[in-house]
Amino acid sequence: MILYSRSNSHTSLHAMYGLAMEIDDEIAADENDKEMLQEIVNNTKLSEGYLTLARDIEVMEAKSPEDIYKVHLIDGRGASSSLDSARQNLAATFVNAFVNAGFGQDKLMTAPSDSSSSGSSGNWLFKNKEHGKASAAASLGMILLWDTDSGLAQLDKYLHSTDTHVVAGALLGIGVVTCGVKNDCDPALAILMEYVNKDDSNIRIGAILGLGIAYAGSQKDELRVQLSAILGDPQATLEVLVFTAVALGLVFVGSCNEEIAQSIIFFLMERSEAELAEPIIRLLPVALGLLYLGKQESVEATAEVSKTFDEKIRKYCDVTLMSLAYAGTGNVLKVQKLLGICSQHLEKGETHQGPAVLGIALIAMSEELGAEMAVRSLERLLQYGEQNIRRAVPLALGILCISNPKVNVMDTLSRLSHDADADVSMAAIISLGLIGAGTNNARIAGMLRNLSSYYYKEAAHLFCVRIAQGLVHLGKGLLTLSPYHSDRFLLSP
Structure with a gap:
């Protein structure tokens, strides 16, 4: 990412985290300084600075997906993929976008x-x-x-x-x-x-x-009015309504906006049993949780209301709200509570243990010791957890070490990428991309090349490998997915 001069560090932090800020006379009395600082806060010159950096280190030349796949380094099996052309082209689209992002x-x-x-x-x-x-x-x-x-x-x-x-x-x-x-x-x-x-x-x-x-994060009131109106549209499809809730969650992330929270809660309460069984409905608790991202106790009133939901979504919503509200806080008691949920044996086919596993990673990711302990706990879940828990563990490891390719996590994911369960192995492949995102890590790149040869007959696995390869070379190494700043001192929402 682009780093601005140290003298303007407070304004560059506002820019990185997308926080609205008006430069007044107290911050800068000189009009030229005021204009320059406002441009930094608004990220107006971000593209220009990014391209200047790219030219300085000579990485401006466009790369094609084939440059990333490096098929010539693999044996003949990787070169003659059975991946259907439509999916192969879709994978190439994503890889191309990730690698050339911002150029x-x-x-x-x-x-x-x-x-x-x-x-x-x-x-x-x-x-x-x-x-x-x-x-x-x-x-x-x-x-x-x-x-x-x-x-x-x-x-x-x-x-x-x-x-x-x-x-x-x-x-x-x-x-x-x-x-x-x-x-x-x-x-x-x-x-x-x-x-x-x-x-x-x-x-x-x-x-x-x-x-x-x-x-995202702007808390623009005009969007609250327009998007909330769509939530009440009887003609809209379920997909439109769910993504409207997600958009509201993004725009008002961490705002604890009660009006929007009530709109999403009422929307959830009005769903029929058939609609609540749809997988896409699980995005609604995520949208609700985004409103309370990192706000800890502020979520308690909404969490109490969620206990009145239909049993098909109640526990899922409760775990999701807790995970997002305490994300990045390192709260040990909440991690223990989520581990307790993962230790239960479910009989009814409930789906809330997956979010509980991801919640452990979200909460523990903020400091080094907590993250290390979470990695050990997740390895125990791999050994003793049921299959629905094992499927979420690779993604949790990816979140814990995002854009931070730790060797022990890399080795665990490499092992899981050959797991007998297809969901576990695909999640592990994607997570290899997450931990290496934007690092150009040579070891992960080599692992993914070998996996593309290993899974050359498996279309779904090979698609995941391609996505992971694109993530590893994100922005040719100039971008990161890590939300941290100043050695985990600040966490971006």
Whole structure:
């Protein structure tokens, strides 16, 4: 990430964490200084500084997915993958976006129309199917990350497409490209608001999530009014309503906003038994928990209300709220409570033990000793836990050591990547990408190359390997997924 000068460290921290701050005369009396500091807080020059750094260390050259896969280093099996072309192209889209994030150029989406490579952005876009097209269009937002002027101009052409998936992807891309960048004109708001009430569900979801990403943490009241109105729309599909709740959680993360919390609670209470059985409904407790992220006791009133929910979602919601409210606090009592939940034997097919495992990682991740103890506890869960717990353990390890490739965790995940249970092995592969995210770690890169050869006949596993490879080379090593600052002194929401 970009580090600003030490003299302006307090403003750069506000910028990194997306906190709104107006520079007044007490902070800077000189108008030029005030303007410069406001640009830092608004992240206006973030793309420019990022590209300057990339040029200085000579990593500007665009990389293709094949450059990351390094198939020539693998035996013949890895080169002749059985992965179906649509899924292979989707994997390449994600890898391309991760690797070239923020560089403004790549070999798939921004390649010139006369290019002899994979073709222009239009050609690559239509090598995908349905949601693959949406991902390809949205990936342009990642490639042009923080460059709002160029990014919005390039994404605009996709908004005129007759394919709803392309339009939805472009709207999501607008959210990604403007994420963390504050602009007085609010171009993202002006564009996305036009699409939140469209008839097509894909377009609505793209616009709603775009707003959630673009204004994450901003607590913008205009969005509260608009998005809360969608929650009460009887014509909206369940997917639209759930993603609206998630967007509200992102925009008002850590705000403890009671009005939004009540809207989500009422929405949950009104769901039928059939709707509560849908997997997507589990995002609603996550949306509710985001409102109380890291706020500890502030969640207690909402947690009490959650005890009145239908039994299909009650325990899941309770564990999720606790995990998010105490995330990053290192609260030992809450970790012990979650370990106690993991020790229970479930008879009814309940699903709350998975979030309990992830909650252990979220709570313990804030300091070194707690994280080390959590790793040991998770290894015990691997040995003695039931299958639904084992499936969550690799992801918990990935969260605990995100962008921090510890050798013991790396070895554990490498072992689990060959587990007999497909869910465990795929989670371990993704977690190898998480712990190595943005580090260019050579050992993890080698492990993933070997896994691509090992799973060359398994489409789902190979897809996970590709995603992990993209994460390891995130931003060619200039980006990180770690939320910490100053040796774990500060934790970004």
